[in-house]
Amino acid sequence: MRFPxxxxxxxxxxxFRVEYQYKDxxxxxxxxxxxxxxxxxxFFARVDTGASxxxxxxxxxxxxxxxxxxxxxxxxxxxxxxxxxxxxQVALGVLGIEVExxxxxxxxxxxxxxxxxxxxxLDRMRxxxxxxxxxxxxxxxxxxxxx
Amino acid sequence: MDVTLQPEIxxxxxxxxxxxxxxxxxxxxxxxxxxxxxDEHAAMLMPESGKPDLKSLELAKDAPAxxxxxxxxxxxxxxxxxxxxxxxxxAHGTNGLDVFHAAQSxxxxxxxxxxxxxxxxxxxxxx
Numbered sequence: 001m002r003f004p005x006x007x008x009x010x011x012x013x014x015x016f017r018v019e020y021q022y023k024d025x026x027x028x029x030x031x032x033x034x035x036x037x038x039x040x041x042x043f044f045a046r047v048d049t050g051a052s053x054x055x056x057x058x059x060x061x062x063x064x065x066x067x068x069x070x071x072x073x074x075x076x077x078x079x080x081x082x083x084x085x086x087x088x089q090v091a092l093g094v095l096g097i098e099v100e101x102x103x104x105x106x107x108x109x110x111x112x113x114x115x116x117x118x119x120x121x122l123d124r125m126r127x128x129x130x131x132x133x134x135x136x137x138x139x140x141x142x143x144x145x146x147x
Numbered sequence: 148m149d150v151t152l153q154p155e156i157x158x159x160x161x162x163x164x165x166x167x168x169x170x171x172x173x174x175x176x177x178x179x180x181x182x183x184x185x186d187e188h189a190a191m192l193m194p195e196s197g198k199p200d201l202k203s204l205e206l207a208k209d210a211p212a213x214x215x216x217x218x219x220x221x222x223x224x225x226x227x228x229x230x231x232x233x234x235x236x237x238a239h240g241t242n243g244l245d246v247f248h249a250a251q252s253x254x255x256x257x258x259x260x261x262x263x264x265x266x267x268x269x270x271x272x273x274x
Binding site: 018020023024029030031032033039040041042043044057059060062063093094095096097098099112124140141142143 | 197
């Protein structure tokens with residue numbers, strides 16, 4: 001942890017590529033464009049810094065032609081139990097920034113959540129958040145960071 | 148090859164040469180052009196990661212209208228998949244794939260797909 005003066009300089013001021021005002025009061029919902037081969041599907045996903053992976057509903061895989069069970073299976077644990085999901089390589093476009101990522105699609109059609117988690121999305125981004133104002137700032141990690 | 152520099156750039160070049168950073172104007176210009184072309188080449192070879200994505204930017208611009216539609220109509224379509232486009236309902240039903248294809252057949256490709264489920268009405272505890 002770095003405090004002003006403690007390391008001989010101030011905490012850096014960061015630059016961001018995009019500023020986005022989110023509306024939903026039950027979470028931070030971002031519109032996602034998921035691409036696989038030449039096909040795309042769009043949906044809202046929740047930013048979840050506590051989620052290890054990006055996990056999406058099975059339907060989104062099916063709409064772009066992914067055979068869900070052809071991916072590597074993984075058991076995803078949650079506070080209420082768990083479920084099986086399959087890993088696939090896709091492109092994720094969020095707020096104008098596209099990344100290639102390994103994401104997970106739930107085996108069960110009934111799993112109703114779409115989550116942008118740490119591995120695959122958060123770990124490629126620089127994210128700023130002022131929840132009081134419902135304001136989110138986003139850059140790709142490789143963008144110039146400091147002013 | 149004759150190259151005419153803009154006066155401001157010419158001044159910067161001469162300053163650098165006079166400071167001894169470069170041995171001559173040719174040295175500086177050659178170095179600068181080489182770096183520029185190499186950077187462009189490197190950018191072309193870069194992986195897709197982080198590239199600008201105009202379609203998802205457009206999707207973000209439509210998000211408030213789509214969220215507004217969901218906020219107003221959630222109860223009426225509970226349990227269904229809805230296909231939205233710019234705040235307009237394109238198709239709906241309990242079979243998501245059918246809904247997606249119905250929207251495509253109306254020329255919306257892709258629609259924004261959303262599954263309206265009762266859990267959305269309660270607080271989310273995270274994973």
